[in-house]
Amino acid sequence: MKDQPHSSKTTPLFRHAWLAFARRLCSKIEEIIPGNMEPLSYVLGHDSDELNRLTRQHLMIKPFTNKLIHDSGLLDSRRVLEVGCGFGDVTLMLHDLLDQASSITAVDREQKAVVAASTRLKEMGVSNVNFLHAEPSCIEFEEQFDAVFGRYVLLFQPDAGAWLRRLARHVRPGGLMVFHEPDLQSLRSFPVVPSYEKCSHWVVQTFDGAGTPVVMVDKMHKAFIDAGLDEPQMRLQTFIGGVKTSESWINALCELANSMSDSIEKYGYATADDLEMPRLYERIIQEMKERQSVVIGRTEVGAWCRL
Numbered sequence: 001m002k003d004q005p006h007s008s009k010t011t012p013l014f015r016h017a018w019l020a021f022a023r024r025l026c027s028k029i030e031e032i033i034p035g036n037m038e039p040l041s042y043v044l045g046h047d048s049d050e051l052n053r054l055t056r057q058h059l060m061i062k063p064f065t066n067k068l069i070h071d072s073g074l075l076d077s078r079r080v081l082e083v084g085c086g087f088g089d090v091t092l093m094l095h096d097l098l099d100q101a102s103s104i105t106a107v108d109r110e111q112k113a114v115v116a117a118s119t120r121l122k123e124m125g126v127s128n129v130n131f132l133h134a135e136p137s138c139i140e141f142e143e144q145f146d147a148v149f150g151r152y153v154l155l156f157q158p159d160a161g162a163w164l165r166r167l168a169r170h171v172r173p174g175g176l177m178v179f180h181e182p183d184l185q186s187l188r189s190f191p192v193v194p195s196y197e198k199c200s201h202w203v204v205q206t207f208d209g210a211g212t213p214v215v216m217v218d219k220m221h222k223a224f225i226d227a228g229l230d231e232p233q234m235r236l237q238t239f240i241g242g243v244k245t246s247e248s249w250i251n252a253l254c255e256l257a258n259s260m261s262d263s264i265e266k267y268g269y270a271t272a273d274d275l276e277m278p279r280l281y282e283r284i285i286q287e288m289k290e291r292q293s294v295v296i297g298r299t300e301v302g303a304w305c306r307l
């Protein structure tokens with residue numbers, strides 16, 4: 001498949017035809033996903049609240065993504081394939097950072113995400129991004145890319161090594177594979193903040209129940225090796241802070257729990273009442289104040305290699 005341009009200069013008719021084609025393609029995707037790559041159940045959903053949460057989360061983790069883009073050498077790329085674009089926050093970042101002559105193809109397997117991201121970027125006047133609704137490991141492009149980039153997407157693949165191996169087909173020799181993933185094993189509080197520990201536990205257990213790994217440090221490394229790629233270069237950064245500096249992380253954790261509330265309740269870890277905002281957030285902050293605690297949050301992990 002050619003990564004057909006979809007810019008703000010295209011006509012609505014053309015865009016409609018292109019989206020219709022992409023949708024038809026996607027209805028066939030299930031048939032060509034190999035058995036070991038059946039999608040995991042995705043506990044976050046794609047409603048507008050979740051897409052807006054992704055944007056708030058982006059503001060928090062953007063500095064790490066930015067550093068990863070610089071350190072990996074991705075800035076020299078002219079043709080970039082972004083996998084799992086969600087609401088387009090990384091897409092927008094790549095658009096801002098890359099040379100104006102570069103082109104970005106942003107893919108997500110969820111149609112709602114692709115429609116929301118393409119509409120959003122179009123309204124912002126971004127014109128060098130082609131959006132595709134597809135499973136990127138199962139499609140073909142006429143031309144290879146200089147780099148594949150993905151954030152918070154590898155963790156959702158049942159066989160991350162097989163997925164990376166298939167994505168690597170899209171990258172030219174000497175090109176880059178770069179991923180930024182979360183690792184939740186670091187969540188801790190000292191002295192213990194009971195509501196923080198509980199909320200962390202709900203999130204971790206629910207991801208676990210859905211088969212989504214919460215420990216990504218080793219899984220990222222293994223995925224590159226299993227894909228037959230070189231051992232990746234890696235970076236890691238963890239959030240740590242007391243009550244005054246933790247507000248945005250605590251809020252992000254509570255929002256994440258709320259995004260997963262249906263699954264958390266289904267598994268019986270917590271009730272709608274336990275999860276109610278802003279009470280959950282206020283409880284954690286209050287307990288932190290009382291105990292003068294420090295919390296450790298999520299770890300951001302980056303990995304990349306050249307082909």
Ligand SMILES: C[S@@+](CC[C@H](N)C(=O)[O-])C[C@H]1O[C@@H](n2cnc3c(N)ncnc32)[C@H](O)[C@@H]1O
Pocket residue numbers: 044054055058083084085086087088089090107108109110113134135136137150151152153156157
């Ligand atoms: C947690 S969101 C992250 C979105 C965005 N990368 C960001 O960091 O804000 C994960 C996104 O990856 C998409 N996704 C998961 N597995 C995918 C796959 N195999 N191919 C394409 N998209 C995928 C989901 O539909 C979702 O939109």
